[in-house]
Amino acid sequence: xxxxxxxxxxxxxxxxxxxxxxxxxxxxxxxxxxxxxxxxxxxxxxxxxxxxxxxxxxxxxxxxxxxxxxxxxxxxxxxxxxxxxxxxxxxxxxxxxxxxxxxxxxxxxx
Amino acid sequence: xxxxxxxxxxxxxxxxxxxxxxxxxxxxxxxxxxxxxxxxxxxxxxxxxxxxxxxxxxxxxxxxxxxxxxxxxxxxxxxxxxxxxxxxxxxxxxxxxxxxxxxxxxxxxxxxxxx
Numbered sequence: 446x447x448x449x450x451x452x453x454x455x456x457x458x459x460x461x462x463x464x465x466x467x468x469x470x471x472x473x474x475x476x477x478x479x480x481x482x483x484x485x486x487x488x489x490x491x492x493x494x495x496x497x498x499x500x501x502x503x504x505x506x507x508x509x510x511x512x513x514x515x516x517x518x519x520x521x522x523x524x525x526x527x528x529x530x531x532x533x534x535x536x537x538x539x540x541x542x543x544x545x546x547x548x549x550x551x552x553x554x555x
Numbered sequence: 556x557x558x559x560x561x562x563x564x565x566x567x568x569x570x571x572x573x574x575x576x577x578x579x580x581x582x583x584x585x586x587x588x589x590x591x592x593x594x595x596x597x598x599x600x601x602x603x604x605x606x607x608x609x610x611x612x613x614x615x616x617x618x619x620x621x622x623x624x625x626x627x628x629x630x631x632x633x634x635x636x637x638x639x640x641x642x643x644x645x646x647x648x649x650x651x652x653x654x655x656x657x658x659x660x661x662x663x664x665x666x667x668x669x670x
Contacts, residue, residue, distance in 0.1 A: 542611060
């Protein structure tokens, strides 16, 4: 599993886009990039994952650099409910083992 | 679809006492995980089950922690005896099969305070 580096915290204004960066320079060719988020007093929840191509779902978009050494989670219009800790995880293999770092604490201002 | 259930939600004990946490995963999910989350840190995997077999328990402090999933459904995590540093949120998660694609679904956690 590759080590990931994220900023400790970020701020955004409500209804504006948010770009959360993640560096994973030691990622292997078979490692997936996963994003989970954890709202206050809740367990983490899945946001999105990808391997090489950019991905979109109802919650967010994931932009993966061509060399796969970095990725960006994009929240298109931040809401107050998006305030959470966002974890970027790069892993692969058959065990589905997630190794969480300390993540990015996103604050959303009204 | 019902989510991952955990109980109790909160527990306060004194050091050297024992405590047990219970988890009921999403129906049909073969893989079950227990994580420990210390305040200010990300969750750390303690043990992973595939059905009722252990896949990974490399981070489980086996001198005091134990876990079982006897019938491949619900699971119990026990600490005996507890130490002050065991104060944390214990999260249970489940997923539908082993592999790189599958999403893990987390329960709300049990907050343990050891005095």
